[in-house]
Amino acid sequence: MNKTVYVDMKNICKTFGVIRANHDINFSVYKGEIHGLLGENGAGKSTLVNMLSGIYTPDSGSISIYNENVNIHSPKHAIELGIGMIHQHFKLIDVLTAAENIMLGQKDSFFLSTKHKIKSIENVMKKYGMEFDLNKKISDMSVSEKQNVEIMKVLYRGSKILILDEPTAVLTPQEIDKLFIVLRNLANSGCAIIIITHKLNEIMSITDRVTVLRQGETISTLETKETNIRQLTELMVGKPVSLSIDKVNAERGKLLLSVQNLTALGEHNVRVLDDVSFDLYEGEILGIAGVAGSGQKELCETIAGLYPVEKGDIYFEGENIVELSPREIIERGVSMSYIPEDRLGMGLVASMDMVDNMLLKDYVNQPGITVNRKVARDKAERVKERLDIQAPNVNTPIRKLSGGNIQKVLLGREMDASPHLLITAYPVRGLDIGASYNIYDLLQEQKQNNVGILYIGEDLDVLIELCNRIMVLCNGKVTGIADSESVTKEDLGLMMAGESLSSLQKEDEQCKL
Amino acid sequence: MQIIKRVGASKKQIIIIRLIAIMVALVASGIFIVMLGYNPITVYSNMISGALGSKIRLRATLLEMIPLTITSLGILVAFKMKFANIGGEGQILMGAFGATYVALFMDWLPEFLVIPVMFLVGFLVGGIWAVIPAIFKARFDANETIMTLMLNYIAIQWITYLQYGPWRDPELKGFAKIANFPQYALLPRVFGIHIGLIIAPVLVVFIAWFLRRTKRGFEITVVGESLSTARYAGMDISRIIITTMLLSGGLCGITGVIQAAGVNKTLTMNVSSGYGFTAIITTYLSGLNATKVLFVSFLFGVLLQGGSYIQSALQIPQSAADVLQGMLLLCALGSEFFVQYKVRFSKKNSVSSEVK
Structure with missing residues (x-):
């Protein structure tokens, strides 16, 4: 695998008042890899990626993008550096088409829909193997289509580093599979992808490497194929955890609740x-x-x-x-x-x-x-x-x-x-x-x-x-x-x-x- | 420059921030006073002695404190429920209107009953003035800020109409004024001040108890914090909003009764003289705490009385005292920001240089 380093965060510290959100975190992502960021709530995942996308600045530590030391001071700067964040909640305008949403906020021209811009979007889509109808209105789209538009939006802005925050929460298992194909395509075409999740089976099925955070510290970065769910859980929680639900059998009693033909508007x-x-x-x-x-x-x-x-x-x-x-x-x-x-x-x-x-x-x-x-x-x-x-x-x-x-x-x-x-x-x-x-x-x-x-x-x-x-x-x-x-x-x-x-x-x- | 959320500022920090805010206000107003050609130290010391320096001055200060305290309690009850009651002025005037009706036109009442009935009617009429927007809020989710504000103007015009029209005292030929209250409708006096001096602290204790200990007080707090949780707990939100506003407006109405029967001895526009608005500030500064309302209102009494004293003692225009007041408010409210956030100055590229 080509091991060009796209993101390298070294000794990152960030505190909020007395809370140490990130302490001495080391995190690097290569070109062409899908890197999982795993951790329990409050482990510091969001803080870390928010520093990459320019929402926070670290108290100390260094960030280099494409091997160049940078100080990302604003979200705008992060976009210029080619870092794109795809949020869990989509930020799309329902009444506009996919193409219009993608072009929105680009400062190069006053008017939205121009032929050559559509053409250029199509080129980018082709390059990354993305498929959806550019002229469809967002309001007519399914959740996973909308997600594709979100991804396309950051790609069109020239992002090479994509951060996805819990992208699967709103998807059905089938849609998740489709998303993973898209992500793999993107990685193969030279993007670096960071995916935040706490679902272990997704980490196992999509990522190349995984970094586990716990209480604001990097616990370990592992090759996904060399680890397993049990080990990841232990790293994440800090102690062995039994991962099965012992279903207890209770006698099914009498009818308690009966809902019939319930309709609500x-x-x-x-x-x-x-x-x-x-x-x-x-x-x-x-x-x-x-x-x-x-x-x-x-x-x-x-x-x-x-x-x-x-x-x-x-x-x-x-x-x-x-x-x-x-x-x-x-x-x-x-x-x-x-x-x-x-x-x-x-x-x-x-x-x-x-x-x-x-x-x-x-x-x-x-x-x-x-x-x-x-x-x-x-x-x-x-x-x-x-x-x-x-x-x-x-x-x-x-x-x-x-x-x-x-x-x-x-x-x-x-x-x-x-x-x-x-x-x-x-x-x-x-x-x-x-x-x-x-x-x-x-x-x-x-x-x-x-x-x-x-x-x-x-x-x-x-x-x-x-x-x-x-x-x-x-x-x-x-x-x-x-x-x-x-x-x-x-x-x-x-x-x-x-x-x-x-x-x-x-x-x-x-x-x- | 970065603005960072402060996590749990300590009591000491908060006090220091507040003190700095007051210093800033005094210095800034001081510059203004110098520009007017006066010595700020003299002006300030005159304000203090003008508010507290003698028995008469202290009484004048307390006379300002009483309406502020009671009105603030009314506003506080509404604010606790996140109901923006900007209509204190109108509720005060309507309360005074109700009391005046009792004092001047219900002469069939036995004399000893007149004052209690004035309070009762004043409470109800002031309350109704606040219940109107409450009903619209509860039923149609109408904006209470606009409605309470607009009802102020209706109340003002209504009192003006009465003064120049049907309630004009015919004995004062040519001078538009409502007749003075008969002796038995004037508030009894204590320590050279009217009975409001006792009523105000009693109400403070009552409201503090009401909000903290009673079921209705608990409901008001829950409705203020989260409507959906209140619904979830099975509370009747419309009823809570309406009855709470009856209390809120009623308290303002009591201020009206006290001002009319204790200070002005009749119904005039001066009955409210801005207390409905000033009380919003005192309520806010007290942090929605009934006990603190009493202290904040006293401080404001000092400010108001000191301001009018320097006007007569030093011939400084009243508006200069208002500037000082405004400056203090601005700084006090502005300091809230520094309690919540801290500002850090750092150069843009300092981060990498901090790496060990």
């Missing part, structure tokens, strides 16, 4: 939930899979009484709860721990301490007009003890806790209310591996206590291991409810993209014939 009267029906039993974990934004959020919120239902019924323990207020639903034993995009957006108040956050759902039922913080403090202490929450004390504002501990505060509060139905949405989002497995164990414990659990997840491997059954949503429709014992990841992926389970089973049978 979103903006512009689009059906965000379209005729959704399913049953959930006591002592069962029902997983919900789907590409981000397929109706998961709305499903949770309709059950909790927070989102208007257009049509359909939700029977909880035999009673239709569609017309009930959130408070009445809470009183019947439905508990929701919801972790939306913004972790603290719903369910917790960031500026309040654990005590006050415990009060959120309880204060109503306390006697008199005052709140009783004594009871809440006891509860907070109990939850802190039981879930081993790392916090100086229960009076620390929870925004100062780490993601995993915030999550435990939320889950702990919900579990302490001994709910019959627990709805958890993305409970491990942004958590490190250790904390994630902790959460899975807690959920299984609840399942054994005969609680019915609705688990909305992202990682298909985890869904298959953790859940009894998995329901797949695509554009608000149920494409199938599969038994996790028999379903494969590939099938789930196809269902996420809109194929129905029954049609997949038919295909299987045809193959056998």
Whole structure:
């Protein structure tokens, strides 16, 4: 392999106040390689690449690009140096075409669409083997097409060094495969690619080398083919971790929740939930899979009484709860721990301490007009003890806790209310591996206590291991409810993209014939 | 030059930053005073002695502190809920209007009941003036900043109309003024000041307790921090917004009652005299802390009274005192930035040279 060094970061240090985000980090990327940047949340991955893309400047250390010492002082400067960042959330304008988006912000001419510029984009596309329709509007594109446009945007600006921040979070498994082909093409045509992820199997399948960061320090840089998932995990976490979920078997009890023909409308009267029906039993974990934004959020919120239902019924323990207020639903034993995009957006108040956050759902039922913080403090202490929450004390504002501990505060509060139905949405989002497995164990414990659990997840491997059954949503429709014992990841992926389970089973049978 | 987010500034750092801000304000105003041809030291010392130097002056200062404190509490309740109540002026005037109606036109009331009823009606009318935008906010998500601000003007014009029209005192021929309150409708006096001197601290304690200890106070804080969490916890957000604004406007209304029945002895435009706006600043500077409101309001009382004193003592125009006030505010609010961020000066290419 051609070993021209494109990026070389030496002894990089960066502190934010007392927090050492990066300490003495060494990181280099060759031309033509795909380099994985692996680490738990808060390991310093984002800080490191933000220094490459000019958002931060290092406190000390040196950066050289193409063997030349540089001091990247602004994002503009980074672009001039040929460093392109592809963010998780696309920055595209919906009403413009792909070509127009790509040309946007280029200062060479006033008008957008000119023939020769389209020509030059096509040339670049050809060079890197990219394929999509330049005249298609962004609003008509699929997520993976949009991602290609984003990549093309930085390539057209002459970037040779591409940084992708968690590019697979929004994709189905099939789309991920396509993305990886594109990335490999780019690497073969001489780009250097840095990919940030915490999904180990992706690291294994796409990268040439991988650098593991932990607590702001470089732990190791390894050749991907000489390592394995177990070793990477240990490097990342710093101690051996068991990576399997011991599925506990709980007796499936009686019918707990029955959702029938549920339809809900979103903006512009689009059906965000379209005729959704399913049953959930006591002592069962029902997983919900789907590409981000397929109706998961709305499903949770309709059950909790927070989102208007257009049509359909939700029977909880035999009673239709569609017309009930959130408070009445809470009183019947439905508990929701919801972790939306913004972790603290719903369910917790960031500026309040654990005590006050415990009060959120309880204060109503306390006697008199005052709140009783004594009871809440006891509860907070109990939850802190039981879930081993790392916090100086229960009076620390929870925004100062780490993601995993915030999550435990939320889950702990919900579990302490001994709910019959627990709805958890993305409970491990942004958590490190250790904390994630902790959460899975807690959920299984609840399942054994005969609680019915609705688990909305992202990682298909985890869904298959953790859940009894998995329901797949695509554009608000149920494409199938599969038994996790028999379903494969590939099938789930196809269902996420809109194929129905029954049609997949038919295909299987045809193959056998 | 780089601007860096400060992570957890220590108490000592914050105090130092605040002190520097005050110094900067005094120096900058000092330059201005020198340009006017006065000695800043004399002016400042005159301001202090003008506000605190004698019993009468201290009373005048306290007379400024009382309306500021009560209005700030009203604003604070709304701000805690992230409801931008810019309508304190209007709510004060409407509260005074309600009290005036009781004082002048409900003469069938037994005399001992007049003052309690004035407070009650003043609270309600001031409250209603704040509930109007609250209803629009709760039902239609209307912008409360604009609505509360606009309602100020309606209140001002309404009082003007009353003064020149139906409520004009016919006995003062040719002079447009509303009649003075009868003796029994004037606030009782304590320590040479009206009863507001007791009401204000009592309200401070009440609001501090209300926000910290009661269920409604807890709800207000949650709604202010995160609407979706409040919804999730099953709170009735519309009801909370409306009742909170009744309290907010009601407190401002009480200021109106006190100013009308304790200071002006009638209903005039001077009843509000800018307290509704100044209270926004005192509330902000107190960091939405009810107890601190009392101290900040006292400091502002000193500033207001000291300002009007130098005007008469040194013949410095009132506007010069206003400049000093504005300068202090600018620096105090500006210093917030330095509490949140620190600025570091470094040359562009210093990074590589730092490598060992």
